[in-house]
Amino acid sequence: MKEVINLPVRNIEEEEYHINMGPQHPSTHGVLRLVVSLQGEIVKNLKPHCGYIHRGIEKMCEKDTYPQIIHLTDRMDYLSAHINNHAVCMLVEKALEIDVPERVQYIRTIVDELNRIASHQLWWCSFGMDLGGLTCFFYGLRDREKILDIFEESFGSRLLHSYYTPGGLMMDIHKDFQKNVKDFIKYFRKKIKDYDRILTGNIIMHERTRGVGFLSKEDAISYGVTGPSGRASGFACDVRKHHPYGVYEKADFKEILLPEGDTFARYMVRMHEMRESMKIIEQLIDNIPAGDYSAKMKAVIKLPAGEYFQRVEAARGELGVYVVSDGNKTPLRMKFRSPNFSNLGVLDHISRGCKIADLVAIGASLDYVIPDIDR
């Protein structure tokens, strides 16, 4: 006698077609996993799964002294390592109420902006590559190399510098630093026109990005999307303007705000920001005052008991460092409000209803760096 098998009735319409984008996928820029539910090619919803390279930096910070923490912050958002260092250094300086020499402020601001350009260049590479234009990748890296060479000459390393220390800098800038930076600005002003010609003006790129992944201003604020992605939605969130640090007050620059809120706007904000950063550097580079490259610091840095918060504008958005100190040389709790972590939260919201190809473009325009999400 044959056994009767009752097959479940399958409703094709309601069944979800899941795709695991990642952890190994070319367009997630690292080990991020997006579980995407599809209907045909259209994204119904997606769930980000992160934590594949969670290293517990916040836990490690609780065991480290403040100068030792600096090298850990390098490894969060490795593309804006200097800016991350800057946040922690400023926090310690603010807690100890130390006046940092003017020279240090200038150098830090210039190096931050160089780092921002380098980071945006890499973003441009990967944006072009995610859209399918592989050549962009090499042009971006070619020009980024020039900045990395300047970094290497002055600070000894290309990516993870640990150049700032609480109270100042590890060492003074190289004697050729100013000349090299000026040469680079001259070089990059020429090359950025190529960027515009090959990608910004391209009709395929316009079609791919215009009106894709719309994020309204209200949502940007509510989701805490900061940095270029937030400013593309009209959210005035530039920490350099609203809570100035370093010597940004002395430089004349615009906060780029675009109202469109789509992928193309996020692209354009970054392109403009590279130019603004060059403007800032040009204004400051000749005016670096002479002086000491570090303030006098005690051998053991102990923060007075209390809570401190420092915000900086990292390349991808607002980086917040929150420290609870109990008066010891190690913090009781150190929390990094990483820009990418908040920016990732919005991905599900803005990619619903778009196609897989759009999802890749949106992901590229949000420009996440996975170690910064996972920390």
Next chain:
Amino acid sequence: MNSFFKYFTDIFHAVKSLLTGMTVTGKYFFSPWEIVTQQYPENRKTLKMYDRFKGEVIMPHNAQNEHRCTGCGICETNCPNGSIEVIQNKIDMPDGKKKRIIDQHIYHLSMCAFCGLCIKTCPSNALAWGQEFEHAVFDRSKLTKILNKPGSSILKDIAE
């Protein structure tokens, strides 16, 4: 009629934008002097790293095989990753006192994060950055290095 013209102007602008893009790649195709790639193993002889390049931590020795390390261990406490171990020795001084000197300064390159705190905090400037960058080895244990050379001694004026 308007949309009819728009149809053709769209095509015109599209083609124009595509051709602009092609001029960029075409220009680079025909300008091989702009190639930026370095032929790495071949150019080893001419390759020079910057003075400040952080290749590895070294302990400079002078011609008399003398270094500046007192073996105080400040680098060890400052290292965030525990990549430095300082092993001290006690020797009897002629005046009867015991004195600590360095026996071995062990440096685990595999754990080093190149933060530079050991070099910055060293009170006698005994450590420095080396420009060597070809660290690949087949055995992990080769990355553990002893920085003071065998038979070396501390520089006279540091010791006093």
Next chain:
Amino acid sequence: MNFSIYDFTSFNQWIDKFLNDNLNPFWAVVVELTIIGLVVLLFYALVGLFLVYAERKVCAFMQNRVGPNRVGPYGIFQTIADLFKLLMKELIHIKSADTFLFNIAPFIVIIASFMAIAAIPFAKGLHAIDFDIGILYVIAVSSLGVVGVLLAGWSSNNKYSLIGAMRSGAQIVSYELSVGLSLLTIIVLAGTMQFSQIVEGQANGWFLFKGHIPAFVAFVIFLIASTAETNRGPFDLAEAESELTAGFHTEYSGIKFAFFFLAEYMNMFIVASIAATVFLGGWMPFHVGGWEGFNRVMDFIPPLFWYFGKTAFIIFLMMWFKWTFPRLRIDQLLTLEWKYLLPINLVNILIMAFVVLMGWHF
């Protein structure tokens, strides 16, 4: 017996006569077919290897790089090394794949491109088969490849592969129209579908110049559509490595992957040679009607040189597209075809028919 590099007809006749003298007619045909098969196979492999190398060098120069430069002088043996690597790689067996279809798919793809080569005239007399419906045959055969792509995507039992294969299906179905119609424009001008006659018809000027505006429009459309048909350049949606990792051939490894890879380059070669033959005169030297002296000088350059030069030029154009443009999205791809290329193409045929009717061509 006399043969030259300008005309291979007498050479072919000599072989034919030699075989018929020594063998009975049946075996003579068998031997001839075998020779042709072997020659085409060898040619196929050589062109494939060379194109892979050329592509890597071209893209490297466009990207300010040197490209392959380790194996042999200027890296010319790089692709051979790659071939050996692919030959030695493990053929990964996919457990839940449809094994029969999975194995057969790369062969379908490669056979489709193989068959198309047979109808292409390389030089006078150097022509495997001269169909009187040559163009129709090539269009029909070259579009068979998509069956292999669809099967590969379906049988891999992989979601990325399936999406890639479906994209490819939609893409070929639409762009086949444009390819056909743009070739039809020239057929209207040439009045024949036979490749040898099309080439002969361009003895006093290439069709691109003879048919002026409509021929030029058809040429541009053919370039775009054939790039799309070969899954290349800005239209590589079926592979789309930043979206679908590798699209339809995600699950393939070793030599089966190499087949897909080789077929892509051969398809590129085939469409380039069709474009060269139909629009740019194939092996016919650059002639201008009436300029006898000039034509003589041009005749001095061997036809094979002309043929490969033109094909290489078209291939270079296609590589240039690929290494410059970002990828289109699937709906934009279809919009481009149905809203732009197809209507323009239809109007263009009408114009061409009118031009031919009124005798306004050169």
Next chain:
Amino acid sequence: MDNATLKERILGLVPEAEFQENKQFLMFVVPPSAMHELSFALKHEADLAFDFLFCLSGVDMVKYLEVVYHLESTTHKHQLVLKVRTADRENAAVDTVCDIWRTAEFHEREAYDLLGIRFNNHPDLRRIFLEEDWKGYPLRKDYVDEVNIVEL
């Protein structure tokens, strides 16, 4: 709104809120029961309009667990820090604010993952960084893990 009037305003909304001295921010400790209601008021009342939650952190203060909310108004540019404390380490639970500030969804998941603070009414309260079967909450001070944490 300057900090003095803002202080009055907050105390008017939640009288039992406890003011804390801080050089940088206006800081209040709010009882957990009042947090959600207060958040709603902070976001939606026109003179407050705290629409940007720029940081949400969980802290283990050994005696109690704490959730710290850093708020900013993008229109009025004033800032505020709220704290919610819970002494119950086993079943620490706080009302979610992710219906008010959407960014809290991920940050609350992080706090749950690393500190074990549960958020009531959270739509998707799962571990975000660690695996589902991870035992314990790593950022707590009493967390012991002999395998994964290397003591130097």
